[in-house]
Amino acid sequence: MSEQWRLLQTGYANAFANMAIDKAILVAHSNEKVPPTVRFYGWAPPAISIGYFQSLVEEIDINACHRLGVDYVRRITGGGAVFHEKELTYSIVIAESHPTIPKNILKSYARVCGAVMKGLQQLGISSEYAPINDIVTDGRKISGNAQTRKLKTVLQHGTVLMDVDVDTMFSLLKVPNEKIKDKLIADVKQRVTSIRHCLGKEVSFKQVAGAMKGGFEEEFHVDLIEGVLTDEERNLAKQFENESFSTKEWNQRR
Amino acid sequence: MQSRSIYKVPQGKLLKITLDYDETKNVITNIRITGDFFVYPEEALEHLEKKLKNICLERKELQEQISSVISKYHIEFIGLNAESLAQGIMMCVS
Numbered sequence: 001m002s003e004q005w006r007l008l009q010t011g012y013a014n015a016f017a018n019m020a021i022d023k024a025i026l027v028a029h030s031n032e033k034v035p036p037t038v039r040f041y042g043w044a045p046p047a048i049s050i051g052y053f054q055s056l057v058e059e060i061d062i063n064a065c066h067r068l069g070v071d072y073v074r075r076i077t078g079g080g081a082v083f084h085e086k087e088l089t090y091s092i093v094i095a096e097s098h099p100t101i102p103k104n105i106l107k108s109y110a111r112v113c114g115a116v117m118k119g120l121q122q123l124g125i126s127s128e129y130a131p132i133n134d135i136v137t138d139g140r141k142i143s144g145n146a147q148t149r150k151l152k153t154v155l156q157h158g159t160v161l162m163d164v165d166v167d168t169m170f171s172l173l174k175v176p177n178e179k180i181k182d183k184l185i186a187d188v189k190q191r192v193t194s195i196r197h198c199l200g201k202e203v204s205f206k207q208v209a210g211a212m213k214g215g216f217e218e219e220f221h222v223d224l225i226e227g228v229l230t231d232e233e234r235n236l237a238k239q240f241e242n243e244s245f246s247t248k249e250w251n252q253r254r
Numbered sequence: 255m256q257s258r259s260i261y262k263v264p265q266g267k268l269l270k271i272t273l274d275y276d277e278t279k280n281v282i283t284n285i286r287i288t289g290d291f292f293v294y295p296e297e298a299l300e301h302l303e304k305k306l307k308n309i310c311l312e313r314k315e316l317q318e319q320i321s322s323v324i325s326k327y328h329i330e331f332i333g334l335n336a337e338s339l340a341q342g343i344m345m346c347v348s
Contacts, residue, residue: 052296055288058270078332080267080290105294105332132267132292132333149294176260254288 005094007213007224008039015047015073016246017237018089021229022157023076024236025093030151033232036094038216038224040209046085047071048172051078051146055254064172074251077146077157079133081173086163086194088208090116092216096152100220109133109147111219112156116143119215120160123208125198133158140193161194162208259345267291267333273346280311285343291334298327311347316340 010021018041028034050059052075059081065072070083092112094101102108113129120127120135120142127137135143145158166189175181195203213224229237244250255277261269267290274284285306293299305323309316320336323329 051290053288053293053299054290055270055286058288076296078290078292078296105292105330146292148296254286 002217003036003220003222004225005036005038005216005220005222006034006227008037008227008229009209010039010041010229012042012044014045015043015049015071015084016241018043018047019049019073019075019245020237020239020241021233022091022093022155023240024229024233025091026150026153026155027236028230028233029093029095030153034230036098036222037092038213039091039093040212041089041091042087042205043071043084043089045069045071046083047073048081048083049073049075050081052076052148053078053254054081056252059174061172061174068168068172070172072251073245074253075146075157076150077148077155079144079146082144082159083165083169083172084159085165085168086161086196088160088162088205088212089157090160090212090216091155091157093153093155096149096154101154105147105149106131108154109145109156112147113143113145113158115216115219116145116158116160116212117215118218119208119212120195122211122214123195123199123203125195137193137198140191142193142195142198160208160212161192162203162205163196164192164194166192257346259342261338261342261345263291263334263338266335266338269334269338269342271342271346273343275311275347282306282309282311282343287339287342289334292332293334294330294332295327298323298329301327302329306343311343313340313344316343 110129117127127135130136133145134141143160147156170185256274259271269289272286302323309319317340
């Protein structure tokens, strides 16, 4: 019989709650309170997340975010700024010591990305892993991923783009050189794609989630059993949301 | 004196450095290293920033100090490395 992992479908939440829930699962799993967990979620309102090492004010036009009703949050993972709107976001939390997870960090990125690629394949989209942390189809990015390792536990989360709005994204992000902004936007439009663009039709969040469930099960040879956050996880998440992710101290720390 | 640099690490990520330094003594007084790279463990980057204070703005000395902090704190960089960090810092003063 296959190993059973937990699947959480937490639906849409705001940026602070979303990041807090991922961290709460990491802590709960490190205390052996919950099984390895795969989570699918979305963002409402839309939000920008920045990598742990990025400078908030250098990356994001905060006034534009306020004007357009877009939240912003610093992740506990490194990597770049992401505009989360029409996408499915996944996270996976699993002990570093689990035999299925390569000790080598880059290899473990590739392994988890393999699950996303198998999920995309179920939707009819062939893709490949593009180190360091992207998945591309026909050379264009369809998924970005970021991993941290804390408390002997791996947390990787990433996006699966269902649709993409590069113009809105660039109205929210700062660019190092305003003069070349138009060219940059044109370049990014060439380099990024989405499920809708690949298939020429809208695919629902539920359909993408179904495909991704299959992808993770196939990659890791497990059964994902739908579950819920424990009370302890919900309390931890509330605590992390209030004490860090929603605070100026956390978000503007760099 | 404050200076900034933006450096695309070859085969890596975008490194942004804000450097405060003492021109007469040619040493770093404060440094902030930002960008879309990965550091394991993440908190180690703040140690590295502290350990670069009062270090001489010479490429060789910078690389040695960065490498020694990397080994002391068992830091793993992805999309960044000691040479590129030294390069980004030296770009602030060149």
